[in-house]
Amino acid sequence: MPLFSVDNLTHNYGDVQALTDISLEVPDGAIGLVGANGAGKSTLIKILLGLLTPTSGDVQVLGQDVRTQIRQARARVGYMPEGDCLPIDQSASDFVAYSAELAGVPAKAARRRASESLALVGLGEERFRYLKDFSTGMFQRVKLAQAIVHDPKVVFLDEPTAGLDPEGREQMLDLVNRLAEYKISVIFSTHILSDIERTCDWVVLLDNGRVKRNGALDRLGSHGVVQIELIDDPHPTADILRGRGLMVTVDGFRMSIPAAEGVTTLVRDAFAESGAGIRSMTETQITLEEAFFEVGPALPPPVPT
Numbered sequence: 001m002p003l004f005s006v007d008n009l010t011h012n013y014g015d016v017q018a019l020t021d022i023s024l025e026v027p028d029g030a031i032g033l034v035g036a037n038g039a040g041k042s043t044l045i046k047i048l049l050g051l052l053t054p055t056s057g058d059v060q061v062l063g064q065d066v067r068t069q070i071r072q073a074r075a076r077v078g079y080m081p082e083g084d085c086l087p088i089d090q091s092a093s094d095f096v097a098y099s100a101e102l103a104g105v106p107a108k109a110a111r112r113r114a115s116e117s118l119a120l121v122g123l124g125e126e127r128f129r130y131l132k133d134f135s136t137g138m139f140q141r142v143k144l145a146q147a148i149v150h151d152p153k154v155v156f157l158d159e160p161t162a163g164l165d166p167e168g169r170e171q172m173l174d175l176v177n178r179l180a181e182y183k184i185s186v187i188f189s190t191h192i193l194s195d196i197e198r199t200c201d202w203v204v205l206l207d208n209g210r211v212k213r214n215g216a217l218d219r220l221g222s223h224g225v226v227q228i229e230l231i232d233d234p235h236p237t238a239d240i241l242r243g244r245g246l247m248v249t250v251d252g253f254r255m256s257i258p259a260a261e262g263v264t265t266l267v268r269d270a271f272a273e274s275g276a277g278i279r280s281m282t283e284t285q286i287t288l289e290e291a292f293f294e295v296g297p298a299l300p301p302p303v304p305t
Contacts, residue, residue, distance in 0.1 A: 001063045003028050003154055003185055004048055009057030011043055018043040019054070020209045030180065032196035032217070033189040035206035041189045042082075044206070045156055048187075049079055062153055075104065078147035078155035078184075082162055086142060088132035092118055095131065096146045103150035110149075117145040121175055137168035144175060154185040161195055173198050225284050226263055228255045231277030240270040259283050 005025040011018050019040045035041050046052040048061050050070040059066045064073035087095060093114050100110035118127040121141040126134075131142065140160060147155045160176065161169045176199045179186055188200055196203060197217070205213035230237070230253045238248040238255055244266055249256040257263060264281075271278055 002026060002060075003031065003187070004059070004061045006044075006047075006060075007058040009044075009047070009054055009059060011047060011052065011054045018209050019047075021057075022209070022211045024204060024211050024214045026202055026204060026214070028185045029202055030176075030186045030188065030200040032200035032203045033187055033206070034191065034193065034196055034203060036191060038208075039206040040209040041206055042158065043209075045158060045187070045189055049077065049156065050074060075150075076153040078150065078152035080143045080147040080155065080157045080160055082158040084139065086131045086139060089130060091128050091130055092123060092134070092138075092142050092145070093127040096127075096142065096149050099146035100149040105150055113149050113151075114145070117149040118142070120148075120178070121145045122171065136163045137165070137171070140164060140168070140172060141175070144172075148179070148182075148184060151182075152184060154187060155179065156187045156189070158189045159191075160188070161190070161192065169195075226257045226259050226267065226281065227284060228257070228267065228281045229253060229279040230255065231279050232275075234276065237270050237274040237276045240273055241266065244270070253279075 002025045007023050009019055009022045022044075033041050033044065043052065047054050047059055048066065050066045050073065053067070061073045062076050064070075066073055090098075093111075096117055097107075097110045097114035100113050101107060105113060115127065118124070118141075121144050123138065123141055123145070126138065131139070134142065140163075144157070144160065147157070157176065161172050164172060173195060176186060176188065186199070188196065190196060201217055203213055203215065203217050204211065228234075234250050234253060234255050238250050241248050241255075241257065246257055246263065246266065257267070267281065
């Protein structure tokens with residue numbers, strides 16, 4: 001069963017289209033939701049949580065339809081929002097225990113779970129202090145504690161490292177990684193690419209309301225480049241490959257071809273046909289940062305040919 005799936009999902013805010021006909025499915029694990037500001041990350045999270053009703057399309061979280069089974073879905077989900085939303089006149093212990101009760105945990109068990117969750121995020125004796133006395137880093141830890149206190153199957157983290165200093169950021173990322181020990185899947189929404197590379201094994205990359213990447217982090221190389229160095233003139237081989245639908249860039253005695261399934265077979269056959277000599281062939285993997293900027297809004301559209 002996928003962690004969540006959406007099919008032909010579209011959402012509009014009046015005349016503004018935030019998500020445009022997206023379809024994707026992601027597995028259990030640590031999922032990075034990446035995109036520039038305005039890419040549609042927050043809108044997608046709110047729809048998955050049932051906080052927004054999509055304009056059109058189907059949405060399932062943990063096998064539950066969020067339109068008709070939202071109570072069942074929410075019972076198995078935790079949410080760490082980005083904004084400051086804690087009641088500052090309560091202690092951390094009281095607030096997290098109350099959050100557990102809201103999720104259906106009995107009062108006595110809620111107290112115990114609150115202590116365990118706050119200890120997990122590094123707030124031991126501090127749990128009895130009022131939230132108004134907490135630093136930004138401690139606030140973030142409390143928000144994480146309330147998100148996991150009811151033992152959810154998946155937790156949504158919306159910019160969990162926002163406002164943290166370098167040490168606090170490292171500590172938060174370590175906590176996110178620890179959630180796997182408790183069999184809690186993570187949907188980590190951020191624009192900080194290094195945070196995703198530290199914590200996630202799957203990436204959903206949004207750009208202007210559309211899905212541009214959806215797959216395992218270690219398979220971004222499937223969108224990489226096959227680089228070939230030839231001994232002979234590369235142009236006859238390049239012409240053969242272009243005739244078979246591949247995009248080929250020639251630079252001196254080197255050719256570059258976007259990596260895709262079956263490309264190496266086409267390259268082999270083209271060299272056999274052209275008779276050109278080959279010195280080397282390698283496939284380079286692109287990084288998450290390269291993938292992000294490849295689809296980012298700052299890039300100009302391709303020039304028609």
